[in-house]
Amino acid sequence: MKPPRKLHIKSYGCQMNVYDAQRMVDALAGEGFVETAHADVADLVILNTCHIREKASEKVYSELGRLRAAKQEAARNGREMKIAVAGCVAQAEGEEIIRRAPVVDVVVGPQSYHHLPQLLQRATHEGRAIETEFPAEDKFVYLPQPKPDAIRARGISAFVTVQEGCDKFCTFCVVPYTRGTEVSRPVARIVDDVKRLADNGVREITVIGQNVNAYHGEGVDGRSWTLGRLLHRLAEVPGIVRPRYSTSHPSDVDETLIAAHRDLPVLMPFVHLPVQSGSDRILAAMNRKHTVHDYRNVIDRFRAVRQDIAFSSDFIVGFPGETEEDFSATLALVAQIGYAAAYSFKYSPRPGTPAAEIRETVSATDMDERLARLQELIDSQQTAINRAAIGSTIDVLFERAARNAGQIVGRTAYLQPAHVMAPPDIIGQVLPVRIDSLERYSLLGELAPSASAHFSRPESSQITIGA
Ligand code: 5AD
Numbered sequence: 001m002k003p004p005r006k007l008h009i010k011s012y013g014c015q016m017n018v019y020d021a022q023r024m025v026d027a028l029a030g031e032g033f034v035e036t037a038h039a040d041v042a043d044l045v046i047l048n049t050c051h052i053r054e055k056a057s058e059k060v061y062s063e064l065g066r067l068r069a070a071k072q073e074a075a076r077n078g079r080e081m082k083i084a085v086a087g088c089v090a091q092a093e094g095e096e097i098i099r100r101a102p103v104v105d106v107v108v109g110p111q112s113y114h115h116l117p118q119l120l121q122r123a124t125h126e127g128r129a130i131e132t133e134f135p136a137e138d139k140f141v142y143l144p145q146p147k148p149d150a151i152r153a154r155g156i157s158a159f160v161t162v163q164e165g166c167d168k169f170c171t172f173c174v175v176p177y178t179r180g181t182e183v184s185r186p187v188a189r190i191v192d193d194v195k196r197l198a199d200n201g202v203r204e205i206t207v208i209g210q211n212v213n214a215y216h217g218e219g220v221d222g223r224s225w226t227l228g229r230l231l232h233r234l235a236e237v238p239g240i241v242r243p244r245y246s247t248s249h250p251s252d253v254d255e256t257l258i259a260a261h262r263d264l265p266v267l268m269p270f271v272h273l274p275v276q277s278g279s280d281r282i283l284a285a286m287n288r289k290h291t292v293h294d295y296r297n298v299i300d301r302f303r304a305v306r307q308d309i310a311f312s313s314d315f316i317v318g319f320p321g322e323t324e325e326d327f328s329a330t331l332a333l334v335a336q337i338g339y340a341a342a343y344s345f346k347y348s349p350r351p352g353t354p355a356a357e358i359r360e361t362v363s364a365t366d367m368d369e370r371l372a373r374l375q376e377l378i379d380s381q382q383t384a385i386n387r388a389a390i391g392s393t394i395d396v397l398f399e400r401a402a403r404n405a406g407q408i409v410g411r412t413a414y415l416q417p418a419h420v421m422a423p424p425d426i427i428g429q430v431l432p433v434r435i436d437s438l439e440r441y442s443l444l445g446e447l448a449p450s451a452s453a454h455f456s457r458p459e460s461s462q463i464t465i466g467a
């Protein structure tokens, strides 16, 4: 038998890239590859790239520079190292990547990961292989399933792609171009995947999609199902104690999703609902298809059915033409909503997107200053929520041994990390924890005496957010 070949994957960007990286590992396991944490010793290095902002793709090119040296060193030792670029930079730049970085052997777009074994062969015979078309077939049908030991090794929380692509065309965003139009996977396949995960120890699933609440996959009755219906079905899978979903668009929140939060106690009351800006003028220029008022209404609809619900969001500062007044409106919206977490970015023009053509720009100094002000506000809200947890008892799903010996780390419903001293057999269980203190963003506590392995709805007093 041939010795296993070593595979190193480095992922950038979003949760979907994390999921895709695992599927690439699964696809290549059948070819005799085993994963290694060290690029230098790998026979194949895959950079799973992100194109959403400038820095993300710049990082890829500097990493390719480093890999060139590693590849040369491997060759000196009589070993061949292949380098592949996958993900959204691969999709957006295609051949250009090989022109800029001739060290690359394979360029593969996100819809073609099931072709990786053939592409590697082609690179061996022809020197290079590039595939960035959108194939007609559904890659999920062809991507092999992870082996039980691979699922177990990945831990108790897993992502499951249910939808890919986006039809919204926000003017700043490359996703509709790199991931294509919206495609939803059929319910039965998703249920099979989730059952397999649950049978192998997974307790929390996050169903993901670029616009996950636009999900409209074929249901088991042959009709189109919404995300709300899908979540009802997934909540029934034995072993799944914490379903989540991400990322949602405010305009696609329908009554079935609200009903899922009303009817499913296990559905985590934490929703990532990006708004990008608090100014109607900028939202229109971004082609977000909703106003600030619409967004607040959506938040109110969620809060009406589940008072302990918390939100996170994404913000862009310095969108072309953003004035100080527009930015103040963003701060006002953040102050009004009260976020448990949020990500904020400086606008970065993406080639080929409509916003990249807009001439009015915001100066680098103004962008830096606005980003700092926004992050300070978001940080103060997050810290307030974390502080409010001190003294209360909160359900935590335990995930793994922490770096500090004897400690186990898990997460609350709001994804706050929580550490306790406890034996490792609590991993995979939801247990109440009495929170004693806060260390930066981590909660520290001890298992509450009435430990029970069942989820109970957190008390609403644990979070003091909202107007
Ligand atoms: N510039 C800055 N941030 C961006 N995002 C998407 N495109 C851009 C861009 N061109 C941010 C949005 C989105 C998140 C994933 O990345 O806030 O929600």
Ligand code: SF4
Pocket: 166, 167, 168, 169, 170, 173, 174, 175, 176, 210, 211, 249
């Ligand atoms: Fe990009 Fe999200 Fe807008 Fe789709 S909805 S274009 S993924 S920002």
